[in-house]
Amino acid sequence: MKEHLIAIDQGTSSSRCVIFDRNGSVLGSSQQEFPQVYPQPGWVEHDPEAIWTSVVDTTRKALASRGVAPLSIAGLGITNQRETTLVWDRETGRCIYNAIVWQDRRTAKTCQRLRERGVEEAVIEKTGLRLDPYFSATKLAWLLDHVDGARSRAEAGRLAFGTVDSFLLWRLSGGQVHATDATNASRTLLFNIHSQQWDDELLDIFGIPAALLPAVRDCADDYGHTDAAAIGARIPIRGVAGDQQAALIGQAGFEPGVTKSTYGTGCFVIANTGAEALRSENKLLTTVAYRLGGRVTYGLEGSIFVAGSAVQWLRDQLRIIDSAQATEAIAEATGIVETVHVVPAFTGLGAPYWDPDARGAVLGLTRDSGINEIVTATLQSIAYQTCDLTRAMADDGISPSVIRVDGGMVANNWFLRFLADMLQVTVERPANVESTVTGAACLAGLGSGVYGSVQEIEALWSSDARFEPGMDAGRRERLYAGWLSAVSRVRTPG
Ligand code: ADP
Secondary structure, rough: OOOOEEEEEOOOOOOEEEEOOOOOOOOEEEEEEEEOOOOOOOEEEEHHHHHHHHHHHHHHHHHEEEEEEEHHHEEEEEOOOOOOOEEEEEOOOOOOOOOEOOOOOOHHHHHHHHHOOOHHHHHHHOOOOOOOOOOOOHHHOOOHHHOHHHHHHHHOOOOEEEEEEHHHHHHOOOOOEEEEEEEHOOOOOOOOOOOEEOHHHHHHOOOOHHHHHHHHEEOOOOEEOOOOOOOOOOOEEEEEEHHHHHHHHOOOOOOOOEEEEEOOOEEEEEEEEEEOOOOOOOOEEEEEEEEEEEEEEEEEEEOOOOHHHHHHHHOOOOOOOOOOOOOHHHHHHOOOOOOEEEEOOOOOOOOOOOOOOOOOOOOOOOOOOOOHHEEEEEHHHHHHHHHHHHHHHHHHOOHHHHHHHHEEHOOOOOHHHHHHHOOOOOEEEOOOHHHHHHHHHEEEEHHHHHHOOOHHOOOOOOOEEEOOOOOHHHHHHHHHHHHHHHHHHOOOOO
């Protein structure tokens, strides 16, 4: 019986591959980091061949784990860093330039010019997103305008555009499949989330030839199969979703109101809003949470660009901690810091501020402030940023009583206690905090018939720990007011 599932998680800093049995137990896994390319301040790229090699290596290693027989695998799922933009030649499969990563701000001015042209309202209405360099469209236009001959080759149908999922599908299938799923499409600024189609008006606004675009499918769907030459086995590809949507699925977020918050490099909160594409009045994003059986479920999303990477900054740039784990004991010993605020706006501020030019700061230092206060205030800043999002969501009418958390940072109990205090909701950590890769496997399971329904996926989810809010309201509001005042100091005018 084929009932094992394999999932590829192509993330911003590493690629991993995990093989599961139908109960969600891990049979084999492999992970590999790959280099970040920073050609100029504010620019972030990845070498597509480094992405590809890391995916092939980790997939081959996971498949070689003891007890795993490739023939027992019913389906493969892909989840990926979203918005990151690639263009390749349909003939050779070679990319025409590096992948431009979601964090890259090179198109900030283009976005500003488009805003001045008055197109933002139409863009928000159709895509649920905002005019920000974060999303794919302006990155794609930049590639067409800066790589010699790219625009005319694109118009002649010789090039293909894709987010990382499409690029991997193309390579894994030996150039047979040019497709994406509705969640990844919904992050490009070119896809109408209401009609579920690429949108001619949007293509026109951003100057993108339609001939570049992949076909858009459900998250659990037939995406062909892997070419044995690529990874050593022929496996049906049956699931695709962007990483944050996959995390929602891995968290079994199938009911309207269920909200998850993922703490990896950045922090991304998504609340399931069901069949309604809720339009935010507070600069949150409306996005496709998943599309199954042709039915779209929408989500309200808040994106924070810097979360765990602020902890890496403490370790790698300031060098005041030895490891990310050390932050917990330091915060435990220091206690909540009242006056010092770290605003980790290293790549601007995401939701709800959308200020690409803001930069970071440490504020409120006094003569007795030291390393411990800065470390603790950094953890606090990530909770405050989440609070910015949940307060914006509450204003939009979404007030969950529980938030399910996952990602590398949720090993930190001190952080989760402080988070519950600030958000005033129960913070729940599942037994399996690897929600993203699990979500991709679940989609492959739905697409290959290993799971008959989402209820079977819900049954796999279990809680590990709950953190209840305890702080008194006066202190909470005082701390939060201090944060808001610190943020106002780093924002660019206007
Ligand atoms: P990604 O998938 O985005 O690469 P992960 O989900 O693996 O990220 O999470 C890694 C992040 O979590 C790193 O940025 C790291 O600094 C942070 N991190 C890991 N463990 C802890 C901890 N105990 N306390 C605080 N931060 C942590």
